[in-house]
Amino acid sequence: MKLLKPLFYLLSIALFIACGSYSNTTSKTTITKEDPVIIANKALEYEIIIIDIGFTSYLLSVARPMSYHSQTYLQNKNRIYVAVWNSRAQNAQTYNSSIYGNVIEYEPNVDYGLEVNYKLYWYFKFAEQKYKMRLTY
Numbered sequence: 001m002k003l004l005k006p007l008f009y010l011l012s013i014a015l016f017i018a019c020g021s022y023s024n025t026t027s028k029t030t031i032t033k034e035d036p037v038i039i040a041n042k043a044l045e046y047e048i049i050i051i052d053i054g055f056t057s058y059l060l061s062v063a064r065p066m067s068y069h070s071q072t073y074l075q076n077k078n079r080i081y082v083a084v085w086n087s088r089a090q091n092a093q094t095y096n097s098s099i100y101g102n103v104i105e106y107e108p109n110v111d112y113g114l115e116v117n118y119k120l121y122w123y124f125k126f127a128e129q130k131y132k133m134r135l136t137y
Contacts, residue, residue: 039119041112048104048120055126063122066114074117075108081124082106084135099131 034056039048082104089100106112106120124135 037119037123039116039123041116046110046112046116048116050119050123052123052126052130054130055123058126058129059119059122063118063125066118069118069121071114071117074114074121075112078106078117078120078124079108081121081135085124096131099127099133 034053037050037055037059039050040046085100086103088095089097089103092100104120112120127133128135
């Protein structure tokens with residue numbers, strides 16, 4: 001027992017010195033701050049704020065122009081995506097709750113406008129790619 005105590009201190013000191021003398025020679029990674037994407041329709045008092053890193057770049061580089069799909073097409077797709085998303089958000093035991101953190105209140109009979117439907121649709125596409133999931137059955 002007396003031998004274990006000095007050995008423990010010696011190992012602790014060696015570990016401390018080893019960790020303290022380590023110098024990171026790899027290049028420093030720069031973390032760029034990305035502004036959140038706000039999806040809003042002020043007339044309906046509706047707003048979604050997306051703070052998922054990478055979505056702004058994705059929206060600017062991958063998403064097709066807003067006029068590519070009709071609003072009806074985007075609404076129909078969003079109804080499906082929201083239903084699957086909300087189902088997973090409500091079953092946190094089965095699905096990753098850090099991805100499906102919040103239920104999305106998307107009423108099928110409300111006209112949210114083209115911009116809201118466009119950004120929401122492309123967020124779902126981004127999430128499918130980033131998190132390697134499918135939001136359709």
